[in-house]
Amino acid sequence: MAIPWDSLKLVFHAHENISIVQIGGLADDETLFVFKALMEETHYMYHELRLLLSMKSHPNIIARPHGLVMKSRQGDSEPGIVGFLLQLYPGPTLQRKLQIAGPTITMAEKLSWSRQLASALIHLRTQGPGYFPDFKPNNIVFAEPSAANELHHTPTSSVTRPILLDFEQRGTWYTWAPPEVRYIEYLELLALTSGEGQIRQRYTALLKQNFPHWSPEPGFLKRSISNARDGYNFAWTSLTEEGRAKAQMYAFGKVLWCIFEGVPSPDGPRRVESFLEDFQQNQNFPEFQASPPAIQQLIRRCTAGALDWGSQNSGVVRDGDRIVPWGREACAHVTAAEAQDAATQWWQNELALAEEFVQYQYGSRNGREDIVVPEHVAQLRRDIQKRPSLEEVVNVLLALEAQHETT
Template structure:
């Protein structure tokens, strides 16, 4: 606890990277607060030096694909915190001290940050992918004096994310999004995904959602009038490759993630089920073991998500055995699924898709259409369409083939006020404030929903294990293989964008 006369700054600066400042109680007078400085030594101990990473990655010493300049953490000046892992900073290096940058770092499980750094340093540049880091940032550890890489500095795009853009537009805080912008952003994200997937052997993107697409202003001169105008372009960021939220990930990934959680978390009471699931996971992903946030970084292609790496391995085998012909690329299929959901958000003007039970559920504290008196005033729920053009609706449907929502299976609970309640199964009291539902009812609905999800997951994994080498199947596998390729989706979007620009179709 901090006491009078305590040299807070000195103690704070002496803490190892990743330590915490805990405020036990809030008070109007800071002197009445209980504040604790809690050191954390694990992060610094798991840091790797530039030399060690270079030994693993073998990057050129300079030029494209090489190492950026290295800064010490003390050369960054804090400006504001945008996210747990994202800090706006200024760099004190004598060049442009007033320019704002983003410092990306993690205070746990640094392997994801190192994997992203490798991706950014090896991926060829593209206008719709965040540029390679301008600097790598190191910090001297408290023990041994080793300088470990604690993060990197990248371009700061102050216009924010697609998610924030649609939230602002819905509240009247920003202009309405035009149809041409919707086509352009969708096509640019597809461009970025095709580019990332062209980078062999590590290229794929598993965390697509409006939060991870930011906007950059670009000046354009009209060919006819020579007048200048500003267009906003979509830029993809966050290349950690750790996977995404359940609500955004394709079912072939989500179901395996469910089973990983069960195999790594069930106690002895369910030992038979746990061991059965673990055995099947081992057949699907040879060498599989339950993960841990304490795992140290290893130089592995494709990151550390078991289900996504399994799809990456499937792509590798497909290319080895294709004899020049394209087979079913489930890694491509999985990314098309997420792209379809993003296209739905863009053309419906929605920041959330509201169809899963994960972090997004806790962000969505609005009446759902099933319980609202005025549906027109409530946000849409995937895959409900209201304003998207007909051809976009068909494209979204084909991209998201296999989504449980097409079969009428939606999430079982929603947030109302500060409570979780059954979706579509409760109602307001006379004051329109309290949802008249018991905890037991909510628990029963949630249990039934999860039981069905786990059954679907086990059935899918068995289908995969029983499938022919071609990957064909009559269940979920068959639906997955009907999805278009990323390249085909990009082509469709380019065609529709051109038609919209020239006023063709609707």
């Protein structure tokens, strides 16, 4: 359905790219829609639109767009697409629900939500690119059980349904991205955005050496939609099909931790990332306080390779409204220079790990028996293989649901 731009009535502006609107001219119809548009990098919008239109429906995935919003351009007789309308789901995001009601969420709800989300990811594996890189609680919204009838499904329980949103597939925060994805993203970010020419040249050369088809030119990054069926996130599209499935499990494990611990984010008060959110939680990933043993084991497997399981630290930590070097929270006199030095040292170490991983995983050293693979690269390879399949996760959740129902 084509909807004229000037027929939309703004109700409120929810986000930089999201507005809640009504369609004017429809008598007695006060239905609200989500209007999504991108002013820049529109290739992500077209990719999401194609993906939503081509995917088969699923009760835990946002419904197909209601219509395309068209606007005439000056000097052009043909209107262009400026965005699209999506169904507005009435419930809060999973992030918000965990923030306001985390301790009161029942085990039945936690198990049901987790199983439904796993089912959605299994469905996505067969659709289009087969992965969902931005899997995190604020991209999961709840629909009331009665809304299931819209997709000709019956709700699996009396609890609300979690729905996956946002299929631009441009990537996610480093909190949710596994190391094998982050490492490529680090190098690409430096190659494309560093203010120092020598650094851009260094990482451009490193990427082209290990990924000969990569290019810093805008034409490569914004190539036509017909040549980018898997999306525009280079780190994810560089993975094999198995690699994408394993990377998907990492974010799923972090979301499981949030659900079963009843907290909105893995980044608690000590993490610097918590400055980005206004959360009141007293624990960090991977501390366990509420998760059953079987879920703890499952989360450990899903997030194998996470920095948090090893001996490395994050370089700096949050201490109230300060950022201080790791282990210096109790020190009253910590200078900004000391915190900056600690952060710089951490990033240098992290980049060294990233460079080695990319070179041994993708470059000329890959597969050569005469090359001694650094232990951290070999360990990450082992960790990736430890991550379970979605089917294994579903089996664990079903067993726990059956056990819960009998107690």
